[in-house]
Amino acid sequence: MMQLDDTDHKLLSLLSENARAPVATLARKLNLARTTVQARLDRLESSGAIAAYTLRLGEIARPRIRATALLSIELRAGPAVLQKLKTLPAVETVHTCSGRVDLIVQLAADSTAELDDTLDSIGEAKGVKSSESLVHLSTRLDRTRS
Incomplete structure (x- = not known):
């Protein structure tokens, strides 16, 4: 050694x-x-004393805060809710789904304040019965990026 x-x-x-x-x-x-x-x-x-050279990101390049919102919506409110979601810059994707919720909304924000405001806007949107948000903490597997 x-x-x-x-x-x-x-x-x-x-x-x-x-x-x-x-x-x-x-x-x-x-x-x-x-x-x-x-x-x-x-x-x-x-x-092995030096295992790797790495990069430490500055404030401007830090990863965005990611979250998933699970939405239950009123019957026939899908188009209106989708229209509202399209106006929110933090909304990246919206998926319909089967199960206990109607929509899965993927979000990305530059700050917790922006994420909080976006979640408030979603919860207040006409046609949204309930929402549950899940903030992404760490990524353990990502097969979408090569």
Whole structure:
């Protein structure tokens, strides 16, 4: 098992701040030759100390909050409810279904406040008898994206 020294820890700390930092910049900050830093990076990668380089999203690129709303609607209210749902920007898809509810509505919002407002608008829509919302917490399987 490989032991990490102080220089390795400093290098990992710099990479945790910016995984895309050029080797020359890392070498300058560590006061080492570029070839020495590259050799250390190669050793850290091959030993498994560095498992992957990753991306941390900024506020503007964070994933949207996703939810599903299950709607029960009044008899013959489908067209009016669908028309209302089309006016709500957070509504992505609407599916008819069999079972205890009539419509499944997929939602995506940039904030919980936007999601809350959208759910309020759906619940207040003429023809909606009841609604239940399910906020998506994490994705465990997604076969829709390649």
